[in-house]
Every structure is written in structure tokens, then in C-alpha cells.
Amino acid sequence: MKRQRGFTLLEVLVALGIVAILALLSWRGLTEVLRSAERVNRVDNELQTTTAVFGQLDRDLSSLNLGTQWPGTDQESVELVDQGLIIRTVRRDTSENAFREEIQWLQTAQGLLRTVKRNQTENNNTTAPTDGLLPIQGLRVRLWREPGGWTPPVLLGNVAPLPLTAMNLQGNPLATATVTANPAAPGGEQAGGEGDSPTQRGHVRAVEVALTPANGQTVMRILLTGGVY
Template identity: 30%
Template sequence: MSTPPRPRAPMRRAAGFTLIELLVAIAILAVVALLSWRGLDQIVRGRNIITHSMAEERVFAQMFDQMRIDTRQAASDDEAGAPAIAIDGGALQIVRVFAVPPGAPPRLQVVRYRVTNGQVVRYASPPLATVGALRRAQRGGETGAWNALPMMQGVGSISARLYVPKVGWTSDMGDVRAQLDANNNGVKVPQIGNAPVPRAVTGLEVSVGARALARPVTRVFLVGE
């Protein structure tokens, strides 16, 4: 009597993933990685833009704050022997009182703001003690004795207007000199209470245009205030 054959055991499926399942998983991971990279890239770009904007704002603030100090410390027209604030040769020139220790004789200083190679540079003369030195500094160029301080880069233009009483805002130095002559001619001798001669320029408006700006930034300063 023969033994009946044993039934075959069912074949077990090999453990693992099929090729199609692997391809689908890789595609999903690629999409997730791409979306994550784009999101991270936008975050980094946004942070860089904010950081750059904040740095530019600090530079603007420092430059305009220095202009405000120079304008506030502007000498009188009598002390300068000419308009204390002038626009000449593409530069803004301010004759200011130089801070000296108590008891020391007064000194004046000529300051110029000029755009050089796309950068605003503040040129400052050494302290001036004589009228001759002041005249040479007002009419001459920036020599090696002057201090040059770079203020802001990427500047396309810088313009200024002066506020002259009875004239208004102007960029014409002829209006300033006419006002100065009128002030000097209007002085009566003796003056009541030794009142100083009025300033020919009482306000300063500065506009700075830069490549990174949609429009120029403008600030207004009071002279001697």
C-alpha cells in the first residue's frame, strides 16, 4: 500500500517592497524635499533682505544724524564771513563751530559732503584759527590735512536746497548772497541789545538717491537749532 503524496505548502511572498513602491516613495520624498528647500530658501532670502534693509537704515540714520549735528553747530554768517551753508561744485559745504576745551580760543571748521565714486564722503578741515586759513579752506579743495569719512555707499545722487527767508527753498546761491547783503545792509548802528545779524539760510533740505531705493530719501534740518 503506497503512501499518498503530501500536499505542497503554499509559497510565501518574499518580504520587502516592489520596484513600483520604491519609485513612488522616492517621488514623494523628492516632492517633500523640494517643498522644504523652497520654504527654507524663502526664509533665508527674507532674513537677508531684512538684515540688509536694517543695515541701510542704520547707515542712513548715522549720515543724517551727522548732517543734523553739523547744521545745528553752523557758525553765523558774521563768523564765516560768507554764507555759513553753501551749495557749490556739487558739494554741500557747512562752516561750523569746532568744539574746543573751555577757555580755549574759538575755532571754525569747514565740512563738505560730496559723492565720490557712488559714496557719500564727509570731508572735514582741521580746526581753523585765522581768517586767512578759513578763506583758503572755503575756496580750496580737500587737502591731505582734511579728514575724509565715508558715510554711505551705492548713492546715485545727493542734492540740497536752502531755505532763505522771503525767498523760500532755493538751490541758487545768488538768492543766498542777496539775502546776506540785505541782512548786512539792514543792520543799524548801534544795534538794540547787540542783536546778531539774521542768518541768510535758516533751513537745509537734503535728498539722497540710492540704487536700492525706489525714491530719494529727504530730510529737513534747522540751521543753528
């Protein structure tokens, strides 16, 4: 009768070592896949947030009339303030009376905040719907005025370095209107560009906005105000 030969202890240990190495490699591969998926999701969320902010800003600015004043006041339709950008317009929905709307895009320590204040022209009821904080860590804004060109930029939060464009807008220039001007921009500098005077401001034809999300990569767009040029 033949005697059957089994595995030696050394062979068993070698087999267990090979299995352990394969398991370790598989675990590291799985961990890297999960990390890559997390990075992709984070980049995708940041891209969606940035796209949504630019889309909403574009809608807010395209709703403006071409005048420099908010009807009935000496306030401008587009204004740079210490914390960001203010857009003022008059809206009329089919189911509502006309109402004044002031949209504030403010950079806070926690992120970018969009606040809407509405005042109906008849009964003066005021509401202030507010959007949630957006994960934007830095904001840079400047205005294109006619005449005058680009105003000095306002930097808010942690804005990653990005060169200012020397772009000139094409098309027929808008007419100039005389209004009560804000004497100084944040930081004590004159808010308007060259050619402005204490009692005259050019129309705001475009707004350059640069956003820095959590990944630290700044994205810039130039958005036109309402009207066809």
C-alpha cells in the first residue's frame, strides 16, 4: 500500500505568505480606488457649485435695466461693498405686483452667501429669503463702467492668485448718466474708474467675477448686465 505524502510546514507557510501578500495588494488597490472616487466626487461637487454660482449671478445681472439708478432712489443698480456685490432691480411676475429686489452676494468667513430682499411697491411688505452658504473661500469682483473701463478689484476671503484681464468689451458704448455717486469704494479708494467724478457714474456694463472654491483653483468669468449691445 502506497503512502500518501502531505504538505510540509514550510510549504504551508509559503502559501499563507503568498495569500497575505495578495490580500495586502488587493486592500491597497481598493483603498486607492476609494480615494480616487472621493477626489472625483469632491471635484465634481466643487465644479457644480462654481457653475451654479456663475449661473445665478448671470441671471441676476441679466435682469437689470440699463439705467444706473434703482427707480426712485439715488442708489446704483450694481454696487461693490465691503463684503461683496449688491444688485438692485425691479421685477414683475405674472402672479405678483411689481416689486423692488436687492440681491446681495457677500463673502463671509464660512463661505459665499446670497441674500434677496424684496419690497413690494404698493404695500411695502419686505421679505428677505436667503440661500444657504456656498463653499467658496475667496471672491474677487470688479466692474466695467462706461465711460471709465474697469474699476479697481475688490478682494474678499482667500483668493488664489489670478492675473487681471486687459479685455476691452466690444460694441457701442452706453450713454452716461449723472447720479449721486458713492464717494469712496472699500478701502478708501474711488469706486469708479478713470473719468468718474463725484457726481457722475458710467453705466455698469459688465461684472468680472473670480471664485476660489475649496480646492484653491480660481475660476473667472465676465458677465454682462441686462440688455443687448
